[in-house]
Amino acid sequence: MWQRHAPPWWGLPLAAAGVAWLRLARGFPARWLGLVVWLPLLLVPPARPAAGAAAVTVLDVGQGLAVHVQTAAHDLLYDTGPTFSADANSGNRIIVPYLRGQGVGRVDMLVVSHEDTDHAGGVESVLEALPVAEVVSSLPFEHPLSALPVAQRACRDGDAWEWDGVRFAFLHPAPAQYLAPAASSNSLSCVLKVTAGARSMLLTGDIEAAEEQALLLRHRGELGADVLTVPHQGSRTSSTPAFIAAVAPHDAIVAVGYRNRFGHPKAEIVARYGAQGVAIHRTDAEGALRVDLRPPAAAISAARAERRRYWHGR
Numbered sequence: 001m002w003q004r005h006a007p008p009w010w011g012l013p014l015a016a017a018g019v020a021w022l023r024l025a026r027g028f029p030a031r032w033l034g035l036v037v038w039l040p041l042l043l044v045p046p047a048r049p050a051a052g053a054a055a056v057t058v059l060d061v062g063q064g065l066a067v068h069v070q071t072a073a074h075d076l077l078y079d080t081g082p083t084f085s086a087d088a089n090s091g092n093r094i095i096v097p098y099l100r101g102q103g104v105g106r107v108d109m110l111v112v113s114h115e116d117t118d119h120a121g122g123v124e125s126v127l128e129a130l131p132v133a134e135v136v137s138s139l140p141f142e143h144p145l146s147a148l149p150v151a152q153r154a155c156r157d158g159d160a161w162e163w164d165g166v167r168f169a170f171l172h173p174a175p176a177q178y179l180a181p182a183a184s185s186n187s188l189s190c191v192l193k194v195t196a197g198a199r200s201m202l203l204t205g206d207i208e209a210a211e212e213q214a215l216l217l218r219h220r221g222e223l224g225a226d227v228l229t230v231p232h233q234g235s236r237t238s239s240t241p242a243f244i245a246a247v248a249p250h251d252a253i254v255a256v257g258y259r260n261r262f263g264h265p266k267a268e269i270v271a272r273y274g275a276q277g278v279a280i281h282r283t284d285a286e287g288a289l290r291v292d293l294r295p296p297a298a299a300i301s302a303a304r305a306e307r308r309r310y311w312h313g314r
Contacts, residue, residue: 004042005103011040045103048072052165053294054196058229059098060283060303061090063257063264064118065229067203068099069194072164075104078111078192078203080122091122096129106130108163111155111192112137112145113205114185120145138173138188140181154178155190157218166293167195171219172211186232187211193225196293201227202247208232212243223247226298227291230254230273230280234265244276251279251300253291258284 007015014037022034049055051072059066061081069076077099081090099107110132112120123145126132135152139145146152160169172191181188189205202225207215212231215223228249231238233256252273254265265282273280281289287303304312 003100005045006101007041008044008046011044015041046101049164049292049294052197053292054166054194056194056201056227056291056293057098058253058255058283058289058291059090059094060288061094061122061255063233063260063262064090064121065113065205065233065255066090066095066122067229068095068102068104069168070102070104071166074108074163075099075106076109076111076168077107077126078190079113079119079205080110080126082118083121089122089125091125092129095122095126099130104130107132109133110135111190112139113155113190113203114138114188115140115143115145116185116206119205124148136170136190138178138185138190155192165196169193169195169222171222172207172215174214174218182210184208191215193222194293197295199293199295199298200225201229201291201293201298202249203229204231206232206238208235208237209240212238212240216242216246220246226250226293227300228252228278230265230269232264233260233262234269235262236266236269239269239272241272241276244273244278248276249278250298251281251291253289253300254280254282256282256284260284 018034018037022031024031049070049072055070057068064082065079066081067078080095083089107130112123127148132150135150136155138155155170157170157172157174170190170192173188186206186208189207192203194201223246225247228247230252234254256264270280290301292299
């Protein structure tokens with residue numbers, strides 16, 4: 001099956017005009033021009049960020065997390081959402097179609113923050129559908145995904161690199177934590193900070209209060225970010241007041257499923273962010289959320305606001 005990226009909005013009416021031109025009476029001059037105006041459908045890909053900027057999209061995968069980070073020439077996928085059934089998961093139902101629509105033919109890095117199925121449920125589907133240069137995770141050696149035929153390494157505090165003028169840095173877990181991991185895989189969640197100029201976003205996986213305290217001890221001065229993905233989908237075990245104050249985000253994004261059985265985000269957690277002047281955005285209410293990290297501001301746009309449909313109930 002041959003697939004292409006989503007066409008530009010103006011390409012569709014142009015192509016429709018081309019069809020009308022092709023259907024003119026035989027003998028009409030230059031009917032072949034009707035084919036020429038189809039070319040934008042194939043040759044004009046979706047725009048990518050400029051050098052020094054990044055577009056971060058928190059996908060609406062239900063109760064779980066999947067984030068696409070795009071720079072001028074690179075693509076990173078942070079987590080792959082939940083598994084839905086034996087045949088369906090966020091990878092084959094949401095992430096891969098989205099990436100193909102964006103014209104992404106290769107993933108430069110796939111980060112699996114930890115082994116919970118609401119974060120790692122779509123990994124295999126993504127690897128089957130697209131070439132992935134490297135998988136970075138906190139998965140234990142004996143995890144089935146560790147045997148997949150792709151370059152893999154552990155995420156570690158201190159690992160940092162730059163793509164197209166955008167800086168990426170892992171702040172957690174510390175290397176020593178792999179030697180004596182805690183009972184919950186949440187404690188090993190890869191925490192990634194993305195910085196474009198003076199604007200930044202912190203991706204936190206499912207860290208809990210103990211890990212937030214550890215981050216405060218090691219990186220208090222480096223945690224500040226314009227946008228934060230709320231740890232552990234807004235559960236009571238995370239988002240301590242001290243951590244929120246250290247990050248001091250202007251906006252926080254909660255990736256949750258509609259009417260999820262856990263009741264996330266908890267009302268007291270939402271109130272805690274509100275008390276510190278942080279605006280809360282939710283994927284269950286707003287759909288996918290795109291954060292444009294570019295000087296001089298970090299702008300957030302919601303899929304349901306930009307592409308309204310009657311079934312949104314608004």
